[in-house]
Each structure stands twice: as structure tokens, then as C-alpha cells.
Amino acid sequence: xxxxxxxxxxxxxxxxxxxxxxxxxxxxxxxxxxxxxxxxxxxxxxxxxxxxxxxxxxxxxxxxxxxxxxxxxxxxxxxxxxxxxxxxxxxxxxxxxxxxxxxxxxxxxxxxxxxxxxxxxxxxxxxxxxxxxxxxxxxxxxxxxxxxxxxxxxxxxxxxxxxxxxxxxxxxxxxxxxxxxxxxxxxxxxxxxxxxxxxxxxxxxxxxxxxxxxxxxxxxxxxxxxxxxxxxxxxxxxxxxxxxxxxxxxxxxxxxxxxxxxxx
Numbered sequence: 001x002x003x004x005x006x007x008x009x010x011x012x013x014x015x016x017x018x019x020x021x022x023x024x025x026x027x028x029x030x031x032x033x034x035x036x037x038x039x040x041x042x043x044x045x046x047x048x049x050x051x052x053x054x055x056x057x058x059x060x061x062x063x064x065x066x067x068x069x070x071x072x073x074x075x076x077x078x079x080x081x082x083x084x085x086x087x088x089x090x091x092x093x094x095x096x097x098x099x100x101x102x103x104x105x106x107x108x109x110x111x112x113x114x115x116x117x118x119x120x121x122x123x124x125x126x127x128x129x130x131x132x133x134x135x136x137x138x139x140x141x142x143x144x145x146x147x148x149x150x151x152x153x154x155x156x157x158x159x160x161x162x163x164x165x166x167x168x169x170x171x172x173x174x175x176x177x178x179x180x181x182x183x184x185x186x187x188x189x190x191x192x193x194x195x196x197x198x199x200x201x202x203x204x205x206x207x208x209x210x211x212x213x214x215x216x217x218x219x220x221x222x223x224x225x226x227x228x229x230x231x232x233x234x235x236x237x238x239x240x241x242x243x244x245x246x247x248x249x250x251x252x253x254x255x256x257x258x259x260x261x262x263x264x
Contacts, residue, residue, distance in 0.1 A: 002024050002025050003023075003025070003074040003075065003175070004024065004027045004072060004073045005024045005025070005027065005073060005076065006027065006028045006029070006068055006073055006075075006076040006077070007020060007026050007030070007044075008029075008030040008077065008079070008081050009030075009044060009077075009080045009081050010039060010041045010044060010079075011040040011041055011042060011044055012079060012157075013079030013161070014043045014047075016079045016164045016167075016168050017029075017044065019164060019165045019169065020077060020172070021047075023172040023173075024172055026053055027053070027073060028053065028054045028071075028073070029044060030055075030056045030057075031044045031045060031081075032059075032081060032082045032083060033057060033058075038220045041057075045057075058083075060083065060085050062086045062088065073093075075093075075094040075095065076093070076094070076095040077096055077097075077098070077168075077171075078095065078096065078097040078098065078130060079098040080098070084134075087130055087132045095129070095130035096128065096129060096130060096171070097128055097129075097130050097135070097137065098125060098126075098164070098167075099111075099125070099126045099135055100123065100125060100157075100160050101115070101126065102142060102144060103128060103135060103139060104136075104185040104186060105188065105189050106189065107134060107135035107136070107188050107189060107190045108191035108192065108193065109193055110191075111123075111191050112153055112156055113198075113220075114191050114194065116147065116151060116153065116156065116215055116216040117198065117216045120147050121147055122145065122147055123144075123147050123156065123160070124142055124143050124144040124145050124160070124163070125145075125160055125164065126139055126142045127139070127142070127171055128140060128182070128185070129179075137182075137185070138182035138183055138184050138185065139182060139183045140178040140179065140182050141167050141170055141171060143166070145160060145162075145163060150215075151215065152214075152218035153217060154218050154219055196223060199213055199217045199220070199221070200222070200223040200224075201214070201222060201224045201225075201249075201251075202224075202227070203226040203227070203249070203251060203252070204252060206252045206253050207238045207253055207254040210251055210256060211238045214237055214238070214256070220234065221234055222234070222236060223264070224249045226249075226250075229264075230263075232261070232262045232264055233249070233262075234258070235258065235259070235260060236249070236256045236257065238256060238257075239256070239257045243257060244257065245257025246259050247259070
């Protein structure tokens with residue numbers, strides 16, 4: 001008999017929802033509001049509408065956990081969600097989270113850009129129990145992927161996506177054993193959310209320094225400043241032979257080109 005699940009998340013890990021829908025009965029979807037400019041919930045909402053699955057947008061409350069248990073759901077799977085999910089001791093409703101790092105290293109809301117900024121050579125996906133402490137739950141599954149020196153946030157995310165079908169199949173097929181044998185994380189590392197200084201480029205930087213920041217935050221806003229004015233740009237890149245953009249921004253030894261720009 002197929003498991004009945006609740007799926008929680010935005011479009012970040014949409015391939016997980018697709019695979020879970022093949023293996024399970026998805027009885028409810030929970031998502032949160034996004035800007036639909038850099039982060040999206042369009043695919044998740046459309047999936048719910050297309051398959052006539054009840055959709056909730058907003059925060060999960062303790063009453064939701066009670067309702068899920070009463071409705072006979074077997075578990076909830078979370079793949080990118082802005083709000084804290086309530087966890088209660090005792091009467092445990094199984095909930096797992098998909099996290100884009102090799103826990104316990106890389107706890108925190110956004111580890112992928114930091115992996116690129118730090119020059120990490122590997123990252124991965126961890127499936128772990130939802131716990132009271134963010135990203136501290138016992139580990140059910142992990143899959144490692146390489147991080148290359150030419151990666152940007154998009155290419156790294158796509159590589160992480162490629163692990164999701166296998167991980168979701170293993171999770172569903174062997175859930176009871178994985179849940180009962182889950183490994184305690186122990187001491188870990190929390191990464192702070194990137195601050196404006198982390199995604200700011202100045203005209204005093206060289207191309208190598210600027211390229212690292214542009215790749216780490218590809219698809220999201222970066223700030224460029226020349227000391228007098230600031231602009232926000234998305235998907236900027238170092239000008240190389242054959243590349244062109246509407247806007248250009250000088251660097252110490254080259255320039256950035258971009259098509260999406262907003263003055264601040």
C-alpha cells in the first residue's frame with residue numbers, strides 16, 4: 001500500500017515532489033509565499049491545482065500535525081520552507097527535511113552560496129528528522145556531490161537535484177528501517193545567512209574576486225558599488241569573449257555585464 005504523505009516546500013526541491021508523487025499518495029501540500037523573482041512556489045502550487053491536492057500557504061501550526069495524524073497520513077516531507085515547523089515530544093508524527101549540505105556541516109538556511117564562496121570541493125543532500133533545533137535532527141540518508149571551481153549557484157543546485165529521485169525512492173521504500181536507525185548528528189556547524197557585504201562587489205575588485213561572488217549568488221541579487229552609487233544586479237557575469245549585456249560595470253582589470261539592474 002502506498003504511503004500517504006504531506007509535502008512541505010517551495011520550488012527549490014520540486015524534483016523531490018515529483019518523485020514522491022510517483023511513489024506515494026500526496027494528500028496535502030504546504031508552501032509559503034515567495035517573491036517569484038528569485039525564489040518561487042509556482043510549480044508547487046500548480047502541481048497541487050493540477051492534481052486537486054489541498055494546498056495551504058503559510059505557517060504550520062500544532063493543530064495541523066493533529067489533523068494530519070487524524071487523516072491517516074504516514075509522514076511529512078519538507079523541501080525548502082521559510083517557517084519553523086512545530087515539533088512536540090512524545091506523540092511523534094514523522095517529519096523529515098531535505099537539507100542541501102552534508103550535515104552536521106553546513107547547518108543554516110542557505111549553505112549553497114557559502115560552499116562556493118569558501119571554495120568547498122564537496123556538498124550534498126541530507127535527509128534528516130525535523131527537530132526542535134534547526135537542521136539538528138537525526139540523519140536518515142545522505143548523498144555527496146562534487147563542487148567544481150567553475151560552479152555557480154544554478155549548476156550546483158541542478159547537481160543536488162539529480163540526487164533527489166534516488167534519495168526519495170530509498171526514503172519511501174525503506175522508511176521504517178531508516179527512521180528507526182537514524183544517526184544522531186552530534187556537534188555541527190551553523191552558517192549565518194549571507195549579509196550584504198558578502199554579495200557586494202566594488203569597482204576596486206579584480207575579475208576573479210567579483211566572479212566568485214557573482215557565481216555564488218547567481219540568480220539572486222548582488223550589489224555593485226563604485227563608492228558613489230549602488231546598483232542591484234541579477235545574473236551578472238564577467239565580460240568574456242563573445243558575451244554581451246545591456247549594462248556594464250567596471251572592475252580593476254575588466255568589467256561585469258548584466259541585463260537585470262535596479263538602482264538603489
